[in-house]
Amino acid sequence: MPANRLTLPSPAKLNLMLHILGRREDGYHELQTMFQFLDYGDEITYALRDDGVIQLHTEFAGVPHDSNLIVKAAKKLQEQSGCSLGVDIWIEKILPMGGGIGGGSSNAATTLLGLNHLWQLGWDEDRLAGLGLTLGADVPVFVRGHAAFAEGVGEKLTPVDPEEPWYLVLVPQVSVSTAEIFSDPLLTRNTPPIKVRPVPKGNSRNDCLPVVTRRYPEVRNALNLLGKFTEAKLTGTGSCVFGGFPSKAEADKVSALLTETLTGFVAKGSNVSMLHRKLQSLL
Numbered sequence: 001m002p003a004n005r006l007t008l009p010s011p012a013k014l015n016l017m018l019h020i021l022g023r024r025e026d027g028y029h030e031l032q033t034m035f036q037f038l039d040y041g042d043e044i045t046y047a048l049r050d051d052g053v054i055q056l057h058t059e060f061a062g063v064p065h066d067s068n069l070i071v072k073a074a075k076k077l078q079e080q081s082g083c084s085l086g087v088d089i090w091i092e093k094i095l096p097m098g099g100g101i102g103g104g105s106s107n108a109a110t111t112l113l114g115l116n117h118l119w120q121l122g123w124d125e126d127r128l129a130g131l132g133l134t135l136g137a138d139v140p141v142f143v144r145g146h147a148a149f150a151e152g153v154g155e156k157l158t159p160v161d162p163e164e165p166w167y168l169v170l171v172p173q174v175s176v177s178t179a180e181i182f183s184d185p186l187l188t189r190n191t192p193p194i195k196v197r198p199v200p201k202g203n204s205r206n207d208c209l210p211v212v213t214r215r216y217p218e219v220r221n222a223l224n225l226l227g228k229f230t231e232a233k234l235t236g237t238g239s240c241v242f243g244g245f246p247s248k249a250e251a252d253k254v255s256a257l258l259t260e261t262l263t264g265f266v267a268k269g270s271n272v273s274m275l276h277r278k279l280q281s282l283l
């Protein structure tokens, strides 16, 4: 008997570097970025319904039910698969919104994989990633579940295996809109593409950083404080900043000093997402 209830993790991601190569005719930007997952994230529970209704029971401040990426992902999958089943959904949300750690995209990907399992659709990963891309540029990497060098708008993925340090992630109390940063006239949009693989060391810049720090003093402050202990970087379009440490103890030590005044958390970097590790254990 297949389970009629499923609880799955929905991990965060970091952009270890992010270069902006240019702007396409549709306004989207061509990127080169490196994604790695964190063993840290939300937890989503799905319970099967046989009446076709899709109901998210957890309320999100500022996000109407039908605009939630969890609901959008479920509805699209239901429509495109012609499935007559429905689902009740609850989420324990710990990932900050607008933090550049991909919470919304991750929730959408977890929902696609979770419902593919619960509704027994048998879709393969290519098909799920294709549907995911229509929900957001970052969804495919969460569907694939392996750390990746990404090109295009983030959909051309090459699996990579960077080191897996412990990270201290600081969460400045501001929500940064991705669209706002990409529409800033001062954004660097002409970084030459990296053509050799693996990506040579010294390419860890994030082209969004100058624009984000100019607009958000809170992010500048977090980068300065963390930068006293390790190389401090911005993930995605922010607001979160992060730094790597060789052990949990060292990350915890710096965390104890900085989280007196700032919000943050410590988590292990991971090249195989915890969602995929959990799904593997169900098979």
Ligand SMILES: C[C@@](CO)(OP(=O)(O)O)[C@H](O)COP(=O)(O)OP(=O)(O)OC[C@H]1O[C@@H](n2ccc(N)nc2=O)[C@H](O)[C@@H]1O
Pocket: 015, 027, 028, 029, 030, 031, 033, 099, 100, 101, 102, 105, 135, 136, 137, 138, 139, 152, 153, 154, 178, 179, 182, 235, 236, 237, 238
């Ligand atoms: C740049 C990244 C790096 O991971 O930023 P974060 O959002 O994670 O900070 C992502 O690719 C973001 O992906 P995602 O958050 O899914 O973006 P989307 O919802 O698809 O796009 C939001 C808006 O940002 C702009 N946008 C997004 C991605 C891109 N490559 N070029 C763009 O110009 C577009 O104006 C778009 O309408």
Ligand SMILES: Nc1ncnc2c1ncn2[C@@H]1O[C@H](COP(=O)(O)OP(=O)(O)O)[C@@H](O)[C@H]1O
Pocket: 062, 063, 067, 068, 069, 070, 096, 097, 098, 099, 100, 101, 102, 103, 104, 105, 107, 108, 175, 176, 178, 236, 238, 239
């Ligand atoms: N399930 C969801 N989780 C988080 N944000 C969501 C979700 N559904 C819709 N959103 C919207 O998407 C925006 C971007 O969210 P998120 O992916 O967390 O940020 P980022 O891409 O900066 O990491 C939020 O500000 C919110 O309005």
